[in-house]
Amino acid sequence: MVAIPIALIVAVAVVDVLAPPDIHLGPLLVAAPAITASFGGPWMTGLVATLAVVAQAVIAVIRDRDELFSANHQAQIMALILVGSSLVVFCVVRERRAREMTQVRYVAEMAQRVVLRxxxxxxxxxxxxxxxxxxxxxxxxxxxxxxxxxxxxxxxxxxxxxxxxxxxxxxxxxxxxxxxxxxxxxxxxxxxxxxxxxxxxxxxxxxxxxxxxxxxxxxxxxxxxxxxxxxxxxxxxxxxxxxxxxxxxxxxxxxxxxxxxxxxxxxxxxxxxxxxxxxxxxxxxxxxxxxxxxxxxxxxxxxxxxxxxxxxxxxxxxxxxxxxxxxxxxxxxxxxxxxxxxxxxxxxxxxxxxxxxx
CATH class of the missing domain: 3.60.40.10 (PPM-type phosphatase domain)
Structure with a gap:
């Protein structure tokens, strides 16, 4: 499953570099950590978000040789950092909630065994x-x-x-x-x-x-x-x-x-x-x-x-x-x-x- 967001990052980076100057596909990189959060934990989501930020930085270096990190690319990088951090926090809260629900199920099963033998x-x-x-x-x-x-x-x-x-x-x-x-x-x-x-x-x-x-x-x-x-x-x-x-x-x-x-x-x-x-x-x-x-x-x-x-x-x-x-x-x-x-x-x-x- 993790190959899907990584492949998306590579594909967006390659196409963005090869595309005409007036076409920017960098905003699509945010989809990679979002997809990862649907099945992965906070560490995996954070890793993919970091790769997306690195990919956006690489795109900026290649496309803006004369002006390193233009305002447009800086805004995209900051947006990726913000979204990636939010998704990591979401995964942490989700896993904590999942552990609580597992404990609730365990207590319910034990109660059922006591009451309904x-x-x-x-x-x-x-x-x-x-x-x-x-x-x-x-x-x-x-x-x-x-x-x-x-x-x-x-x-x-x-x-x-x-x-x-x-x-x-x-x-x-x-x-x-x-x-x-x-x-x-x-x-x-x-x-x-x-x-x-x-x-x-x-x-x-x-x-x-x-x-x-x-x-x-x-x-x-x-x-x-x-x-x-x-x-x-x-x-x-x-x-x-x-x-x-x-x-x-x-x-x-x-x-x-x-x-x-x-x-x-x-x-x-x-x-x-x-x-x-x-x-x-x-x-x-x-x-x-x-x-x-x-x-x-x-x-x-x-x-x-x-x-x-x-x-x-x-x-x-x-x-x-x-x-x-x-x-x-x-x-x-x-x-x-x-x-x-x-x-x-x-x-x-x-x-x-x-x-x-x-």
Whole structure:
């Protein structure tokens, strides 16, 4: 790449020397350090700028033999020095900014690993893959969440989405995930677990409102979530849907939505529940693939404003390997939205492998 501005300097100098006296191409030399700044650092840009100044001085010496460095050439040389110095300063600031952004990405990745721990590829008898797609290029974590915990007889999972954005959403997601990991293996039933999670969210809201300067926004703070229990030796799974997009089961290429008969309010709004939460049960058989996701997937729009038709797009997909499935879904989703999501998206793909029978 550095050969391009150097070749430009040589070409301009040669043509300027050979051109008629009334033609001056020296001002074109400023393009050389400008081009270098687009891909090089401050040292390389400064070197090319120096070569441009030397080339302008050589042109002045050859063309103005009687009057060394005429006012015209002096002005061109000063302009080259000024522009070259400015470009060097620009490169220094740009590299400093790049280092800061690298550090921000590193901190974001570490925060994501702490809050959203990568799910293992195998959980009990299940094969699992997870994926987090951030809407903002520099933000690797947001209010979408997922987790899985082993119990004595199966696996419990949660996928959710915190209302709002920014650090408040990250804080709420971290609190809910901590509560889920601490209680999922201790609470006797799925209903008790969801009641505990709801109480944790409400307690966090109450604690935030107790801080000086906080306003009453308790009715605006909630987390939509789907909580599932997948037994190791039973083909029926239990689910409590707390205002979250329903999971999808892919069975022999057919995509079926698991809609709750009696969905519960989002976590944090448990006072709206009259009586115990209703647990819906569905079949999850050997060879099935279960997909959990957030509304960043179902509400993703293309240029025309059309939502991503999840069940229609995955219908007919027969490869139930979780990692392969999520890679394909990611490509298809990003193609639908034109390469960039409008909201964060979290996905979990779970397969119950077929057992070999003797």
């Amino acid at each position: 990568p799910l293992p590829k195998v959980i009990g008898p299940l094969r699992v893959a997870s994926l987090y797609l951030a809407a903002e290029a520099e933000a690797q974590i947001g209010g979408d969440l997922y987790a899985a915990v082993r119990t004595g007889s199966g696996t419990r999972l949660i996928v959710g989405d915190v209302r709002g954005k920014g650090m408040t959403a990250v804080d709420d997601a971290a609190l809910l995930l901590g509560a889920f990991r601490a209680a999922a293996h201790r609470q006797a039933s799925l209903t008790e677990l969801v009641m505990f999670l709801d109480a944790s969210v409400r307690w966090d809201v109450a604690a935030d409102l107790a801080e000086p300067g906080e306003t009453d926004e308790s009715d605006e703070t909630f987390i939509t979530a789907t909580v599932l229990e997948i037994p190791d030796h039973d083909s029926r799974i239990g689910m409590i849907d707390c205002g979250h997009p329903p999971p999808v089961v892919l069975r022999d290429g057919r995509a079926m939505t698991l809609d709750a008969d009696q969905p519960a309010p989002p976590l944090g709004l448990g006072e709206l529940v009259h009586g115990a939460h209703h647990v819906d049960t569905f079949k999850f058989e050997e060879g099935d693939l279960l997909l959990l996701y957030t509304d960043g997937v179902s509400e993703a729009r293309d240029a025309g404003g059309t939502f991503y038709p999840l069940t229609e797009r995955i219908a007919g997909w027969t490869d139930t390997d979780p990692e392969t499935f999520l890679r394909r879904l990611r490509r298809d989703l990003l193609h639908h939205v034109g390469g960039r999501l409008g909201d964060d998206a979290a996905l979990i793909a779970i397969e119950r492998p077929r057992t070999a029978h003797a």
